[in-house]
Amino acid sequence: MDKSVVISAGKKLDISNSIVHEDFSEYPNLLMLAEGVAVFNDKMELLPLISDFLTHYRQNHSDKSVQTYANNLRYLVEYLTTHDENHIDSSRDNCLLTVHVNEIQRYFSYCKSDKDKNGKIKQAISGKTIANRDATYGKFFNEFLCNPPSGYKLIRSENPYENGKLAVHAKNTLIKPALFSDIEALILVANYEREKCLIQFMYDTGVRRQEVEDVEQGSIAQLSRSSRKSIIEDDGTIKIPSEYHAMEIKGNKGRGREAKYRETVVSKVTINRVQRYHSSIEYKRHKRKWVGSSLPAFLNADGNPYTASAVSKLIKKLSDRALKLGLIKTIISPHKIRHGFGAMLLNSDDFGKSQLDRLLLLQQCLGHGSLETTQVYTKIPVGVWEKFVDRKTGVELKRHELMKKLKDRTKAKKGRSN
Template sequence: MDNSVVISAGKKLNITKSVAHEDLDGYPKVIFLAEGVAVFNERIELLPLISDFLTDYRRNYSDQSVKTYANNLRYLVKYLTTYDDNHVGSKRDDCLMTVHETEIQKYFDYCRNNKNHNDVEKPSISGKTLSNRDATYNRFFSEFLCNPPAGYKLMREDNPYGNGSLVVAAKESLIKPALFNDIEALLLVANNEREKCLIQFMYDSGVRRGEVESILQNSILQLSRESRKSIIVDYSTIQISSDYVAMEIKGNKGRGREAKFRNTVVSKETINRVQKYHSTLEYKKQKRKWGNTPIPAFLNQNGNPYTEKSVSKLIKRLSVRALKFGLINTMLSPHKIRHGFGAMLLNSEDLGKTQLDRLLLLQQCLGHQSLTTTEGYTKIPIGVWDKLVDRNGIALKKYQLMRKLKNRTRLGGDK
């Protein structure tokens, strides 16, 4: 259902297929949603408990997180009202008012099993995904129904999560970064400089796919003129060498519904490559449509900015092409490229005197709230580093890798 989760600020929703039409004559075909979150089941019935929870939750978290939580809760409700004898026939999301912890555990067992109750084959769900759903349900019951925020009434006394998690935590998985050779492969199969510049910039900056659209041409121009800039990390100043620039990134929306800004370290080699692309006839023609509006640094063939989805599609398309030519062994993704940035920075000894210095810098560049999250990058298998050394076995600096990448992937006839 396309409108199962509606995050609205005055949006009209077509509900002509709602089951409410079966019982109520004259039920409206279109409803107008006020500010907030509305979650619907497959029968296009509003799920009020979940909607209220996520309307409050959205004040401090991103819309993508809201959608993930909404779907996790919808999955539980659908299971309970379809397969659990105590809740079959329960209306909307009323089952969440009485569901017991053992019934939620049965749902997790159902997810692990590769057959449903009719012995029909279905895909089983990984432990990591189950842990994510478990965390959603824990927050819903512990911080909303059973311990409501200001402005909401207490909905139920007993908490199925009163004793903590209901699933065994998923085993910690090692970060699998895109390596230098992987990125080089994507650039080699790209047909134009705009795609090459975008992927090299993502690899060199660690930006998320959803942040690409906010990178502006004017920011690249200003950075190309800078020679030195410092980054402040945990009350200490890390001086970045003249081979890099510190770039401010407008992060995805977080707490308080406000943009989160952070600094990351980008090699001058990459900035210069992007700046050179901006001087091409193609880019100059595309930017005319923007007039006096701030111009995105990366525009697709139609002169539109790269969105979160279009970035993913681009990397998927190039990965398929690189796999076909035998240049890579597995599909790449925007997040693997971001992981590749982390691995590269930690191995670049000119970006901090110690591993801890580089770890703190990486935390700042990636926008992690907790250093524990960043520490996952220190557990990357040592074999990965073999890809980041020169012929003499000496580890290449980050800017040297970017120079190498630029020189080996340029096309004389780039558009």
């Protein structure tokens, strides 16, 4: 990890080689950093405001997210103390106590430019990256510096983000989900049922690639024995039709030591397909090595679980095959498959009477903290929905009917069950 960002897991932080504030009265929470996050500038001076913020932020977020936020804030401080005449003499991260709206906006303009203040060529920063930094600064000012949580003193009342985002954004890029035909192509070119099952399961549950490894065989088996459950969202109950299961997913978007769980909806057809895969000779042979420990639902040819990297490699391999055969037009990624799940569920009228009902359910299934994040699925082009209509009858297919169609048309050849 970058030496400018130190994340301590409850151990005393050795800062003997850094230049640290001798007067802690200005930052009363600074001593807490021994068991939190410490961020340094290029002079190895501790940045106390940023460090305090990230120590608090880390309580509910992953270390990877902390690292990103730390860098984003460091970039702003570095710019202000080296480029902005109002803050060049500012020490450490004190500039964050007085920076104004127009100064932050000038920083964003600088980021977009391909020239520095001296006219020399530099790398322009993408709009997506700028938007990410803008979101970081908004959270820092809105939820910490100008509206401190319990235990922190208010040290800045004027909020540069009180009226919203400061970066001028381009139009949001539309989500490009994997279509039913894309998923069918990937499964058709897969040689083994274990690969086919995994692709259909990802498409029918919306799991992230890094979550596959934590799906257990016992969970799959238990679903067929359990009674029908409902998804709970915002103190309301969204009923799950009888053709589906509510399945618990062990998420990993929180702090590394604290898994976050959520429920998603999966069709019984897909669960039955995975169960049949579990009955194969190869799967039974591999599971012997897992006696006494949790058995993963998906095992590769060597009997090992599919890691995030292995999932990506598998989908890349299948995409390359499908492209070569002309079955798909672009490479399919794990996240496109997740987007495909979102598009499919939002268009399934058996999950709620209105789009809002389905949107709330989709938020729960994808594990989004904000409904605003989920709402991007409402902007998917209308043409995508044509893939959910039976071409022969013109009748719109339910999601479980699509999964049955997918299973029936992509069965593994005899002898290729592994």
